[in-house]
Amino acid sequence: MTITQLQYVLAVAEHQNFTLAAEKCFVTQPTLSMQIQKLEDELDILIFDRSKKPIQLTEIGKKIVEQARNIVNESGRIKDIVDQQKGFIGGEFRIGIIPTVMPTLLPMFLNNFIKRYPKVVLKIEEQNTETLIQKLQDGHLDAAIAATPLLNESIKEKVLYYEPFVAYVPQNHRLYRNSKIDTSDLTMKDILLLEDGHCFREGVINLCNASKDYNEEHFQLESGSFETLIKLANEGLGMTLLPYLHTLDLNPEYKQYLHHFNEPSPAREVSIIYHKSELKLHLIEALREVIMGVVRGAIAFHNVKIISPVSKK
Template sequence: MTLTQLSYVVAVDKHKNFGVAAQHCKVTQPTLSMQIQKLEDELGVILFDRTEQPIKTTKVGEALLKQAKVILREAQKFDEMVLEEKDESRGEIRIGVIPTLAPYLMPLFLKDFTKNNENIKVIVEELQTQQIIQKLDDAELDLGLLVTPIDHAGLQADPIFYEPFMAYVSDKSPLAKLSKVDQKDLNSGDLWLLNDGHCFREQSLLICKNRKKNSDQNKSLMFESGSLETIKKMIDQDYGFTLLPYLATLDLKNSKRLKEFSHPVPTREVSVIYSKYFRKNKIKDNLIESIRRHLPEGLDIVANKKIQVVDLPIGQLS
């Protein structure tokens, strides 16, 4: 049994195709197939049902696959421990960032972070929360920047800062007359939302939970988007309101449509998450320090009595 064979097994399980897995591993398909067959012969089990299309991992294969991932992570951990002992901040770091953070947070610090870590190749992917978690599990990402808490075995979180929610309202909305918004003022029927899969959507719904319902349930337009920017423009042209994270409002400071919440302000906890096998601690600490150094005023790095940290309804991920 070799690490190479195990990496081939993980690739086939992921792509459900020997040819695609071989391309991913940068080897020929016959080479990959031969090594997996050799491993199956050695173990005396069949890992993949080749009669199925796409290829299906067998029951025993699924059990062994989990251990294969652990072994590969531990091997990676061994190399990272050597680099850490040498105090070498080099190589590459792969970071996943949720869409409601990426366009607003990354431009604040990323240029400075890469400048101060010239030996590191930084790869950033914009992904939804569950995609980040899956890629961390599969060792395809090193770090995730997202909203916590997340209860997921094998992952750890370091909170970086606390970001308030703000309301962005149409001039036709009753909220437009208020200087500050209270959660009891929210009418969930007038709320414009991101589409399914975004943790920000779930938190917005939680903030509006048990609030008064819109009496007009026959609105002629029902619209959900994957972009906060699109939703803002729809509100500019129509009615209702949406909730925005503070960083998404920095270019709207003088807008009469933007409303702060009264205390305690609903707030989301933004963290870096990583596998318990992660060993590039110096790079992670440098990342956190760089982010905090470039945060604008209005964001706290520790929770306090003026804020209400909003739970994450999808936090129970296993």
């Protein structure tokens, strides 16, 4: 049994196709198939049911894949241990960021990080929280940036900053003349939300749940971007809530419609998250230090109340 064979097994399990798995592993399909066949012969079992389309794992195959994932991930971390011992900060670092954080945070820290750690090759992708957690657990990401707490035992969290919610209230809205607003002023009947799958959406719902009964029927419109929500609000279709950093680059003519909350301000906790077995802690800490340094000057809020990004059941 070899680690290479286990890597081939994981690739087929993920793609459910021998040809595609071979392409992803940069080997020929016969080579990959032969190595998996050798492993099955050695173990005297079938890992895959080849009679099904797409290819499916057998029951014993599911257990083997789970263990193979642990072995391959741990073997890949041997170099991480050596790098950490030597104090070397370099190599490939795969990070995911949620969509409501990526557009504002990435431009703030990326250039600084690249200049400070030129030997690090950052591979960045934008995904929702559920996908990020799965990729961390599968070993496809080294770390991620997401709203927390996530209440996931396999994931560790290190707080980067607290970002207040800010209300965007157009001139024709009932709350426009309020200098500041309170969470008790909010009602789901006229709040425009991001579409399902965004943790910021869940945060808004949880915020309103603290003071009002929530009913799914109250939704009027949902959108995939804050820009669309702002345009809809300007058309008189309601108000919306924005993350504080998003308001910094808002069109100047729209800033008059921003309303802050009474303290403690409802806020989201944004953290760098990683799997509990992750060993690239020196890289994680380097990234965290850079981000905290650049954000510290942009967010000066201290008296905040953290709103959970996890859906309330």
